[in-house]
Amino acid sequence: MSGYKASLLARECGGQLQGPDVELTGLAGLKEAQPGQLSFLANPSYAEHLGSTKASCIIVPKNVAAEGRTLIVTDNPYLSFAKAVTFFYNAFKTKPRPGIHPAAIIDPSAQIDKSATIGAYVVIEAGARIGANTVILPLCYIGLGTTVGDDCLIYPQVSIREGCRIGNRIIIHGGAVVGADGFGYAKDGDKYFKIPQVGNVILEDDVEVGANSAIDRGALGPTIVKQGTKIDNLVQIAHNVHIGRDGVVAGQSGVAGSTFIGDRVVMGGQVGIIGHLKIGDDVTLGAQSGVVKSIPSNTVASGYPAKKHSEARRREASVALLPNYIKKINALERRIVELEEKLKG
């Protein structure tokens, strides 16, 4: 396999070449890399590994040097490495051919851009629109009147129900369900009367949705995920939730109905947020947090019930000490009894 010059990759990933130019045929971690491969050092404290890696070229931060090696020096080695991976990936991947697979069922009123790719056993209902260069892989379902923008990638077995708005450059992974009914009922004596969920889901540009995640349609208005937010696998987003821009929702997290989440919020795995709360901008929630109250902007919170991370850690440390303090309390009580007896005597 012929490769690419390190000088070319340096340009592609926004860095500067140091040392001899070399031919690179692939990428790997510092430890796993073989001759001919490009690797990266994001954390200067691992600089010692620079001596032992077999990589032919390493992306490094500005303050790192390595005698006689080929380096690509950059402000953000992790980002530069991501760009290098993307360069190799795009060079080798086979772009699906545009067109509609003969075994796909497209309603005559649906509009499919000529540059889009529609896979086998895809069903696209009436009035749906699929944008330019979008790829819909096999076995997907696109509901009545739903629009999918340009340059999207929809993996197999995704279902997007009626009336949803999917922006541009969106990736939805296998098995995700967008636009299922919100979980809304009115109590009627002991029984639950279903409230038809007549809203929809809006995913803005550059959103990514993980495998087997579920984003419910709003009861009346929309459920919204704003531009650039990334959602991991098995996440539950309930009806009428709003998630701001450039957020991260890690695996198995859930957000209950009508909660409003600001911009740049980062949620660890298995976080739960109850309904009707307001989470500010730039909030970070530790993995497994259980959020039962609104959280102001610029807060790091964790634990159950979630509180400021510093407070959560202080409580956690106190609980760790508790068994010893209980012994101490009992000992203090004995000493007080002694004192009381002495004073009585």
Add this chain to the structure above:
Amino acid sequence: MSGYKASLLARECGGQLQGPDVELTGLAGLKEAQPGQLSFLANPSYAEHLGSTKASCIIVPKNVAAEGRTLIVTDNPYLSFAKAVTFFYNAFKTKPRPGIHPAAIIDPSAQIDKSATIGAYVVIEAGARIGANTVILPLCYIGLGTTVGDDCLIYPQVSIREGCRIGNRIIIHGGAVVGADGFGYAKDGDKYFKIPQVGNVILEDDVEVGANSAIDRGALGPTIVKQGTKIDNLVQIAHNVHIGRDGVVAGQSGVAGSTFIGDRVVMGGQVGIIGHLKIGDDVTLGAQSGVVKSIPSNTVASGYPAKKHSEARRREASVALLPNYIKKINALERRIVELEEKLKG
């Protein structure tokens, strides 16, 4: 778009019209409503918003008045609004035409009612039966000998495996898997020997199952969800679980094997219940509860390990005070030392 008279909607949703009759063309929340729309006020403490809403008609509880406005007065405004939504929804939705899509594969021995709708790329195995007016949307799988009752709605990409019994008026959302093998093994030295799961799943009438949820078949007998229980998205119901009538299981909750849950049990989101427990009737479990012991009827429980909610809150409050009490204990100890020294001296 022509609409419906407020007087007609009042009858449909079990309320009484007050004020001038008006034409209504849609529904929205109090804040979002536009002229021509119907809205509702469920909580009297929001009555102040009645002045500012643009809604042309508002469903209100009995003790609320609003000079000069068109109101529908009812005992249960939320239920009445749900009925109004249903009325509009039914008026505008397009009922799928009965019949079997040519791109569906139905075993000749399966019995499909003439009024049922079977979508594209649906597979129905031998001996299955599909009832009257039931709609099975594209890309679903119905296993050997499984029966689906009347008036059901099965969304795309649902799989119901062999031998299950699905009642009437059941809704199953996209990606749900009903009847997968329970997670049962016998230990054989270090290895796990799979126990074939030869039971099934029984969903009684009016059950709803959320997107990407999983309800496993019993090991020998059935896994049962009784009449009227509503299950949200990404819920896991293990083998041989029994869930009683008119319950609610919110998103991402899980119930482990053979646990018996009574009637009218409400589970918040991300609740976990371990196996072989007995949860009584009318139990409410707070979000993220971890239930490790059986719970008697009429209990509100929360936390991990779940305990009576009042006790859980008392403990939580105590833990919040703990860092201060630890300081206090240390201060008390110093005072005791002083007292001891004084008495010695």
Add this chain to the structure above:
Amino acid sequence: MSGYKASLLARECGGQLQGPDVELTGLAGLKEAQPGQLSFLANPSYAEHLGSTKASCIIVPKNVAAEGRTLIVTDNPYLSFAKAVTFFYNAFKTKPRPGIHPAAIIDPSAQIDKSATIGAYVVIEAGARIGANTVILPLCYIGLGTTVGDDCLIYPQVSIREGCRIGNRIIIHGGAVVGADGFGYAKDGDKYFKIPQVGNVILEDDVEVGANSAIDRGALGPTIVKQGTKIDNLVQIAHNVHIGRDGVVAGQSGVAGSTFIGDRVVMGGQVGIIGHLKIGDDVTLGAQSGVVKSIPSNTVASGYPAKKHSEARRREASVALLPNYIKKINALERRIVELEEKLKG
């Protein structure tokens, strides 16, 4: 229905017949069993039920006797019962006929063993290979160059993306997604730059994956699940995770990226493990544990943050006592004040 002699079943399940040989037509639990059925007693403390069961034959451990009954005596009654269930199950189940359903789309370059069964609406991409006796049920997707070994059973609506390696005797339940992109981004200012995930997933022989679970492909190298490990429903395995041999991952658990889990690790339901940890061999994690630090081999851990189970229980017990100890501290303080006043006086 004609059945099988108890003497035959005793041989099949590795036990010894005691009492008269009888004809057995099915299996059930001790309480539910009817005449003609085989049942089992795994726990000697339930031996009292031997008197009342209607079962015609019972598998029992070595130290149990029951006058006049037909018993199968064995070292491991649960395992023997599992083998008996398997015997009946195999006798009655209909093996799918080998061959490719006409409504399946197989790339001409894919290699499908002649003894394999490929169901309706399955899509198999270029270069994929499917082994002997493997059954792929309807509506599955097998990606580019992915290999599936011999004797596998892939339930409907499973997606296995490109380049994955699925071993022999593997079972994957409905809706599972194997090989979706790991959740990897490089921060680029406020935005997230997607890192192409160019690794794959390797499932070794005898692995089982539950319904709607997700196992992500590695970023560069593989995500690995070693031989014999059983994964339940709705489980999330992130990129570059390694799970050792003969482990158990119960429902709704999640393992974050690059965490290494040793052999014979048992995870209860809804466990979460953060990324980049090392969990040793023979570790057991209680349900809902939140693991934030590496754990050495041979540890039983639970709680959040997870610690040794004995310590977690001690803390839990201390917290239960805390409200009373807070009262006690306040009472002690009052007594100290009294003592201080007496000494001043």
